[in-house]
Amino acid sequence: MKRWMVVGWILLFPLFLEGAKIKEICNVIGVRDNQLIGYGLVVGLNKTGDGTTSKFTLQTIANMLQSMNIKLDPKDIKSKNVAAVMVTATLPPFARQGDRIDVVVSSMGDAKSLEGGTLLMTPLKGVDGRIYALAQGSVTIGGRNGRGGGTLNHATAGRIPGGALVEQEVAFDLYSQNRATLSLKEASFQNAIAIQNRLNRHYRGRVAVAVDARTIRLQKPAGFSMIEFLAEAGELSIDYTRKPRIVIDERTGTIVSGVDIEVEPVMITHGDIVIKIDERKELPTISKKNEAVNIGKSTQVQPGNHAVVTRKGATTVANIARALKKLGASPKDIISILETMKDAGAIHADLHIL
Template sequence: MSLLLASSLSAAKIKEIVNVIGVRDNQLIGYGLVVGLNKTGDGTTSKFTLQTIANMLQSMNVKLDPKDIKSKNVAAVMVTATLPPFARQGDKIDVVVSSMGDAKSIEGGTLLMTPLKGVDGRIYALAQGPVTIGGRNGRGGGALNHATAGRIPGGALVEQEVPFDLYHQNQATLSLKEANFKNAVSIQNILNRYYKERVAVAVDARTIRLRKPANMTMIEFLANVGELSIDYSVKPRIVIDERTGTVVSGVDIEVEPVMITHGDIVVKIQSEKALPAVSEGSDAQNIGANTQVQPGNHAVVTRHGATTVANIARALKKLGATPKDIISILEAMKNAGAIHADLQVI
């Protein structure tokens, strides 16, 4: 399947294509126990789980040798979360719980209080609560698709804030999500024209430094900046889903004349006049305005107008190419200089 995106020139608000340096998420991680499992927890081979149980019980004045613990209702887990910018004490954030040992499932379990630390080793949140498992059929809108990992929505309370005083700043820095000299200069010019003074300067292909006007706070200034629209250039990109074989590309991504042989599949891009006519009753099939699939797993794509990645994808699908075949062929075309776009495999 091939999906077509808009052309390489798009309109968007500035806030959609930039980040404000300093306004960022922070990753948190912790180690804990999930209890209440119905004999689906870690076995006796997960010694770190047994030691953790013994340590927890000892903190409650219950001394027990880890070798004497035979419970299969407990699983050791890693707990991860994302601390959003400007999160305050008492705010709730979602956490992801993932089994570390040989537990068969953590469904129905409860995570015991787990400190979540940042890269600096400080505790920023405490997680606890019932683990939910969703979307085990793989279709659940971003839900985890196996029973050894789950989520706790709002399962962590923020205990410590990440200090960042934006209000009293006189300067700020924008970072483009994708480096582009033209886009950086466009943002600079739009802001300077809008405020009728030099409030922005592009220092490289990704960075724009801002100086707020005297009659505004930094919060008001960034809010206004984010709402301004810009026509920005999008770098051509082809995205391939390795699992499904879905190809997403821009409508204007052309493919130059080339011939690629991959196993028993041959893709030849040639001029329209070199393409043999398909007579009625012929074994060759037209599968698009510019594309014919001929006997022997050959796809011949003409240069009528412009051959695009969409033509190639349809031809390869018709030939029964697997997702790996499609990836290999498109990568070979890019390496040969026939495709002038970034290729991203997800």
């Protein structure tokens, strides 16, 4: 059983994990997203577009009008209802002509807002320079980004749901293949061997070989197409070993950590905050000026806002984050302290900074 903690401010919630399906922890090599990018214009803005200092916007407007047989010197263009933008999108695997994909539109110049604007037809190219989609449509502000990430809460970036039409496919013939390769999302010799053994037991033959900590080569068994084989194999579960990880988003001050990640003996001074954890039996403490907080699970508030926390078991990242929060430490301080503990070797977990 795994339990997790979120700080940003702090929220605790349980997560029960008995196993993981192979498809959840592996990718099939060759089955991948492709990034697309394009440059275009957003029109229809209410005087919130680029000013005359954005020369590239004025030149782009002049070029567009010239393609419509309207010749105009860029210096004569004074409109503030247009903004130059970069358009990005993700082309999913096996996308076909006529499919629609979401696009994200981001201002390049000094536009104040893209709200209410319309993106004109913009070719989206891949890394090979070929056009794979055409984007056009009304820009919405405050939606989520094109890959399901965080909220776009500023007016100079927006989204067009289904705003691009796929014009060209990325060819990949998986059906006729006899071999495939799985790639673990997180390198682990233990998990690679677990997948190999699980597949070989299920199909009663040597259909899988782990070649390193991330790669498992597959041989399609008789009587299956490659699509059927991958579909069935992906649903098989293994006892998945996940390396402890602390995820930190420095922009929002959010920290996500396993509650049971222990902290080794250490002493750290950060500004007016002092953290002391040793191997003796007394409670580890975090102090700030004249306040002291014992690291633990249950809390009693004494007169003078002096918080005392009784501790059971080992000191963990969750205990420290909770105690720092009680002392009024900012998310930035908490993040800095955890990074220092990791560098000092007091935390044996991957630290992932977003």
